[in-house]
Amino acid sequence: MKALVGGTLIDGFGSRPIRNSVVLIQGDRIAAVGQLGTLPVPRDAEVISTEGMSVLPGLWDMHVHLMLNGHSDYAHWDKTYPPLFESTIMPAGAKQLLMAGVTSARDLGAPLPASIAVRNRINAGTLTGATMYMSGPFIQHEPYPGTEEFRWGVSGEADARAKVRKLADGGVNCIKLIDQDQMTIEEVRAVVDEAHRRGLMVVGHAHRPEEIRRGLAAGVDNFEHTGLASAPEYPGDIIDAIRERTADMSRGPLFWTPTIEGLLNYEYLRDNPEQLDDAAWHEGLPPHVVEDIRKSIQHPDRMSYFQLTPSRRPTLARKFKQLQEAGVVLLVGTDSGIPMKFHSSSTWRELDAWVNILGVDPMTTIRAATYWPSVAMKVDRDVGTITPGKYADIIAVRGDVLRYIALLQRVDLVVKRGVKYKG
Numbered sequence: 001m002k003a004l005v006g007g008t009l010i011d012g013f014g015s016r017p018i019r020n021s022v023v024l025i026q027g028d029r030i031a032a033v034g035q036l037g038t039l040p041v042p043r044d045a046e047v048i049s050t051e052g053m054s055v056l057p058g059l060w061d062m063h064v065h066l067m068l069n070g071h072s073d074y075a076h077w078d079k080t081y082p083p084l085f086e087s088t089i090m091p092a093g094a095k096q097l098l099m100a101g102v103t104s105a106r107d108l109g110a111p112l113p114a115s116i117a118v119r120n121r122i123n124a125g126t127l128t129g130a131t132m133y134m135s136g137p138f139i140q141h142e143p144y145p146g147t148e149e150f151r152w153g154v155s156g157e158a159d160a161r162a163k164v165r166k167l168a169d170g171g172v173n174c175i176k177l178i179d180q181d182q183m184t185i186e187e188v189r190a191v192v193d194e195a196h197r198r199g200l201m202v203v204g205h206a207h208r209p210e211e212i213r214r215g216l217a218a219g220v221d222n223f224e225h226t227g228l229a230s231a232p233e234y235p236g237d238i239i240d241a242i243r244e245r246t247a248d249m250s251r252g253p254l255f256w257t258p259t260i261e262g263l264l265n266y267e268y269l270r271d272n273p274e275q276l277d278d279a280a281w282h283e284g285l286p287p288h289v290v291e292d293i294r295k296s297i298q299h300p301d302r303m304s305y306f307q308l309t310p311s312r313r314p315t316l317a318r319k320f321k322q323l324q325e326a327g328v329v330l331l332v333g334t335d336s337g338i339p340m341k342f343h344s345s346s347t348w349r350e351l352d353a354w355v356n357i358l359g360v361d362p363m364t365t366i367r368a369a370t371y372w373p374s375v376a377m378k379v380d381r382d383v384g385t386i387t388p389g390k391y392a393d394i395i396a397v398r399g400d401v402l403r404y405i406a407l408l409q410r411v412d413l414v415v416k417r418g419v420k421y422k423g
């Protein structure tokens, strides 16, 4: 038995933190939660002091790309590294997430066999990494040239159903839908219907207005990104449709993962790129891959990927607020792996941006990275809060995270399923 003793516990349910907490862990599960003086620490327990620390559920990142690692040139990456995805690159990303305090993550787009193998090896304990929930390949109208391994095109309703069935049979945890504005509405409905039949949620891109409209009409469960490029706000008909959906309690919450930090902080990063030299993102990668990535991000100011970002930035707070006010449940996710975004540091930056740029209160922000993701993935019986009976996925950090959320950039203790990986 392990005992985490002394710290201030944020259990994930949102009420006042528990001072001088005691968390008892038996095997991979939480056995008891209480306070010094009322919950006795068994004599034979391995005591881990959390004095002076905030203790909280392991973080979730609801939008990562393990097959990517910050390289700026997708065409080059997709051509060069697929042979290393399963053996090296995806495991490296999963380990970097875990060391950053992210005990669970959802991967949204990678080859099917590699996705399932990496997830299963982590669950079996033969690989060190965050617990992964995998979408496997994107479902879309047509794969971009050279991306056929992780982007599956659909042509017609029957094909849409067949592709979803193939993913479900392959063991994915959700379906990722993108470019649904290029599909027929019948195809979109077929994807969502077949996924729901198999108990899988559908996660849809929300970059363009028609992607959102079709997604809502077909019953997508979770939208990704703060979309609409540099347009100032979401149009009224979309907000009305979101409100119609969030008003229908029988369908559960509508989830939305804004992946907003990279857009808010791009100009800062461009002008202050020291963080790119932090070696934490090298963990698990061979030197030649590190070197290739490093070279590709030498000039953050020149990347075509980000040229429109400065004009998008001023629109983001408004769009974020529109979503909040329309009643969606916002989730922390980052698009980790895209250019200059590393698994070792993406997640805390998203929490920090919500609190310190967008003004979301810290407890709400933490719940968007703990409790709500576990509900969205329908695993809240097992993870998401620090509650007796659930898996012991717990992190601790010196200091008060409710006052200084950026402390999460250096997590002191990481426990996943009862095993201590850091601290």
Ligand SMILES: [Zn+2]
Residues within 6 Å of the ligand: 063, 065, 108, 335
């Ligand atoms: Zn993404």
